[in-house]
Amino acid sequence: MSNWYPKKGRVIFHIDMNCFYASVEMAYNPKLKGKPLAIAGNPEERKGIVVTSSYEAREKGVKTTMPVWQARKLCPSLIIMHPNFDRYRTASAEMFKMLTDITPIIQPVSIDEGYIDITECKHLGNPIEIAQNLQNRILKELDLPCSIGIAPNKFLAKMASDMKKPLGMTVLRKRDLPYKLWPLPIEKMYGVGKKTAEKLQAIDITTIGKLAHANVYQLRQILGINGERLKNRANGIDHRIVDPEAVNEFKSIGSSQTLPEDTTNEADIRQLLHLLAENVERRLKRKQAAGRNVQIMIKYYDHKTITRSRKLPYYIDKKADILMIAKELFIQHWNSEPIRLLGITVQEVEEKQYIAQQLDIFTYEKEAEKEKLYNVIDRLSQKYGKNPFKQMHGTNIDDQPHTSFQKDFLNDYKQ
Incomplete structure (x- = not known):
């Protein structure tokens, strides 16, 4: 056993769920097993892209981020499903709970992958036995396949988990580098x-x-x-620890959205900027955070992308402030060509408990009055489901399925 657990080094697993969204759908509906399946952000619109696909679909050339129309062309029998994020979050939380039965030293990286440090887990067996038991348990109880990389550090564990899929298990030590890596x-x-x-x-x-x-x-x-x-x-050198608190670290919070069609329509652009600023405000509020740098991203019809930002002498977290700066940046840098995507990001983000606010009496009174209004809106939103004061035309973009996740769900397994 001592040969498996070095006296000075670490033993780290990287757990990577295989084709996670597609695998969850197959576990939920076994009739989908063995069929080419893709999960796509919005199959009915041009902007729809493949988020993930089953191995049967990948054999036909279907790849992540591929447009839906191209995937269908490569694989006419492809089954395309909308994402069910609640279902994926539930499966993810159950998987991470299983990791807590091994060790509390867990670092979730995304909804379908994470690291654990098993250096102090000799009582559970050698690393191969622990990995096999974990892989078998996830497969048996959740009907989900995963690959596990076993290594002395996070980088090598990550590389190892990619070496054999699905249901792979790979040990990658420094002495293995010349012929494996x-x-x-x-x-x-x-x-x-x-x-x-x-x-x-x-x-x-x-x-x-x-x-x-x-x-x-x-x-x-x-x-x-x-x-x-x-x-x-x-060269196999990576001193980063498996940090359970890393999931709480964030430096920027943003929101971006592809338009249904390339546009120069200022009303549509203005409406989208409002929505994006509102999304960012909501996420900042959820994190109890504020930032002092606002960045906009503009992607044009020809995929040319620019980002422009402005650093502020103070922290902001309200939609009105975010929107005002984002609009100014947009007006200053838009070249009037058709736009495909817009994004707003607040950077240099800190939790409010660490920000020393220096407000004069006039600013304080103004903010206090605003806070009353925000509290009323929040109470009504909780009662009726949406902000009752929000006037919008057409589709609520924020209600559409998104293909990316914020990290605020990664602590679900602790609940």
Whole structure:
């Protein structure tokens, strides 16, 4: 047993649920098993994209983020379903509760993946036995497949969990790197995106092994401090701990939305900016937080995207303040070409309990009066389900299914 648990190092699992949304739907309706299935944000509209798909669909070329029309073309028998986020959240919470039976040292990363540190779990058996029991339990009780990576640090555990799917289990130790990790293409490395991969390939770093042996000064020149970090990871060096509190950390809160069609209609744009600012205000309020930097994102019809921001000398958390700055930024930077997507993000976010507010008597009175109105609206919203003062035309964009999740659900398993 002692050979499995190093005296100085750690033993870390990365648990990655396989085709999570599709797997949950198959567990809920077994008739879907073995069929090509895709979960899409909005199958009826142009903006609909594939969020995830079953392995049967992937064999036909269906991929995540692929437009629905393209997926249907590749796989005419494809079954497409709307996301059921409540169902996925419930399944996720049940999975993470199972992890708590092993250790309290759990770090959820997203709805379908997380890390656990089992270094002090010798009483439960060796890591392989613990991983097998966990994988079997998730499959038996939830009817959901997962892959587990076992390694001395988070990076290697993450890489290991990707090496065999579905229902995979891979051990990746530092001594395994030359034949398990280093031969992989550089774009397969966690933390290396498309642009970073292109920069590395331009200097003939085409595999993870080449990155591991690259000149650190050259890497710094093209990638900055991230170049050295990636080289360390390629050599199996990662000192990050499994941090149960990491889920509570946030630096920005935002909202973005694709328009049903490319538009230059100022009324539609204005309405969307109002909705986005309202979404951001609500999420800030839920976090009891405020920020002092507002950023807008504009994606044009040709996919060209710009982001512009303004740093403030004070913290804000109200829709009116967020909207005012976002509008100013938009007016200043919009080139009048058709817009495909808009986003508003409040950055440099801090919890209110850590913000020292310096309000003069006039500001205080103004804010106090506003707060009365907000409390009334909140009470009416709770009673009637929606803000009764919100006048909108057409579809409520915030009611449509979204393909991304905020991290505020990741503590569900503790309840």
